[in-house]
Amino acid sequence: MDKKREEQLNDIHVLFYFAYRAFIKEPDRILEKHGIQRVHHRILFFIARKPGLSVNELLTSLEVTKQAINVPMRQLIEMGFIISKPAEYDRRVRELYLTEKGQNLERQLSGVQRGKLNPIFEEVGSKNEEIWKVIMKKIIDSE
Structure with a gap:
């Protein structure tokens, strides 16, 4: 990889970082008011997408161990x-x-x-939304 391409990819990396930070900023404030963290949001998000999700299915989706999720799960139940x-x-x-x-x-x-996403995708159009989804899936599949 040449220096120019490396710099281009670094620029993309920076954009990715700041986009993610903007994406989680307000939810983080809401979570903080409840005394919980992002891991709690991820748990709530996946259960909302599939009510009746088993604990093992959740562990698989989040790619975490039972020990890692035990405390946040217990907190969400207690709350x-x-x-x-x-x-x-x-x-x-x-x-x-x-x-x-x-x-x-x-x-x-x-x-x-x-x-946050909806007006952006409305502005850039469905073709660019599809391209964005392809890129995100490629990043996921590259693990």
């Missing part, structure tokens, strides 16, 4: 944001659901982020 119930098909499996309080918080957190 009344999620409930954990045994699955009907296998009582050993714990399924996770958002409570009404959890749904409201998740909607607020993710709503801020959707509110």
Whole structure:
């Protein structure tokens, strides 16, 4: 890789960093008011997308260990944001659901982020939105 290309990629890296920082800024403020962190938002987000998600499915989605998620999960349960119930098909499996309080918080957190993305994609058009999704998927697939 030549020096010019390296600089171009560094510029993209900087943009990626500042875009992510802007994307999480307001949700971080909301989380702070509740005394919780980004990991809690990720948990709420994935449970909201798939109510009844098992603990193991959540661990797989987040790519974390059970130990890493134990404290935040317990906090969310104690704070009344999620409930954990045994699955009907296998009582050993714990399924996770958002409570009404959890749904409201998740909607607020993710709503801020959707509110940031929507006008941008409306401005740049659906073709550029699709290109952006392709790039994001390629980054994910490069792991």
